[in-house]
Amino acid sequence: MAFKKFPIAAYACPETAPLQPFQQHEAEITQGQISLKNVTVSFQRRHQKVTAVENVNLDIKAGEFVALLGASGCGKSTLLNAIAGIVKPTEGSIWIDHQQVTEPNPACGVVFQHHSLFPWMTVLQNVSFGPKMLGFPAARSVGMQFLTLVGLEKFKNYYPSMLSGGMQQRVGIARALATQPPVLLMDEPFGALDAQTRSIMQEELLKIWTTFKTTVVFVTHDIDEAIFLSDRICIMRSTPGSIKEEVMVDLDRPRLPDVMLTEQYIKVRKKVLAAIRQESLKSFNHQSH
Numbered sequence: 482m483a484f485k486k487f488p489i490a491a492y493a494c495p496e497t498a499p500l501q502p503f504q505q506h507e508a509e510i511t512q513g514q515i516s517l518k519n520v521t522v523s524f525q526r527r528h529q530k531v532t533a534v535e536n537v538n539l540d541i542k543a544g545e546f547v548a549l550l551g552a553s554g555c556g557k558s559t560l561l562n563a564i565a566g567i568v569k570p571t572e573g574s575i576w577i578d579h580q581q582v583t584e585p586n587p588a589c590g591v592v593f594q595h596h597s598l599f600p601w602m603t604v605l606q607n608v609s610f611g612p613k614m615l616g617f618p619a620a621r622s623v624g625m626q627f628l629t630l631v632g633l634e635k636f637k638n639y640y641p642s643m644l645s646g647g648m649q650q651r652v653g654i655a656r657a658l659a660t661q662p663p664v665l666l667m668d669e670p671f672g673a674l675d676a677q678t679r680s681i682m683q684e685e686l687l688k689i690w691t692t693f694k695t696t697v698v699f700v701t702h703d704i705d706e707a708i709f710l711s712d713r714i715c716i717m718r719s720t721p722g723s724i725k726e727e728v729m730v731d732l733d734r735p736r737l738p739d740v741m742l743t744e745q746y747i748k749v750r751k752k753v754l755a756a757i758r759q760e761s762l763k764s765f766n767h768q769s770h
């Protein structure tokens with residue numbers, strides 16, 4: 482699968498060179514289109530079949546930022562892992578840029594729910610690993626450029642265990658971006674962070690996304706995070722997981738945290754809350770019978 486071609490300056494520049502912006506314009510966004518067709522994922526748990534995700538149909542435009550929002554256990558990670566090619570759909574199919582996803586592929590950069598850096602590698606080695614495996618020239622320089630992007634160039638020789646949770650997640654994001662994938666899949670990447678760090682990370686992520694215009698699928702169970710970040714929110718229902726409703730987030734960009742005080746924001750929030758409440762009530766009634 483071909484990569485999005487950014488005019489990345491890193492291949493030629495030494496690791497100390499300042500970060501070159503490699504913006505692409507809206508009209509140029511051609512890669513990163515995702516299509517899920519009747520996707521069902523079931524697992525065998527002992528003698529029982531568990532359907533984690535059922536009959537999901539979803540089309541995501543190249544460059545779109547989509548949030549998957551739902552309660553714990555509703556199948557968000559399963560759906561994301563299926564898009565990444567880590568989990569195989571039991572039924573249906575997943576397509577990225579008209580190529581069927583059948584195995585993990587370099588078109589997707591993944592930031593996992595729990596940070597998954599290699600503990601025996603330094604921060605720079607972690608970020609350069611993907612480019613190196615894919616045979617990029619000057620993988621180290623590429624890694625350095627992405628470390629700079631997340632503001633951690635000074636920590637290049639540290640090991641992950643020497644960093645805070647927020648810094649580890651920033652390294653995780655740099656690592657996922659370093660192969661310049663058309664699609665970035667993020668599974669509750671800021672879930673373990675305190676409120677202030679989380680808010681800063683959300684803003685940073687939006688800046689990165691504005692620069693790269695990569696397609697983002699972002700899993701969260703936090704309503705405000707979903708609204709603040711995304712163009713569209715897919716609200717999931719549980720047991721089995723499926724998409725209950727989609728809400729468009731028509732808030733101007735760039736977004737700053739004070740957007741949350743606007744009338745427009747509150748309108749979207751009410752819509753999302755109503756959909757989620759309906760779902761929670763259903764599941765509450767289901768459990769109490």
Ligand SMILES: Nc1ncnc2c1ncn2[C@@H]1O[C@H](COP(=O)(O)OP(=O)(O)OP(=O)(O)O)[C@@H](O)[C@H]1O
Nearest residue numbers: 524525526531533552553554555556557558559560
């Ligand atoms: N490998 C597996 N084997 C068996 N069951 C699984 C497997 N992976 C997920 N499940 C089940 O599928 C359902 C959905 O799990 P999933 O991890 O996708 O939910 P989630 O929405 O990501 O939850 P959380 O918000 O807690 O991360 C759960 O009932 C879970 O137990």
Ligand SMILES: [Mg+2]
Nearest residue numbers: 557558559594
């Ligand atoms: Mg999960």
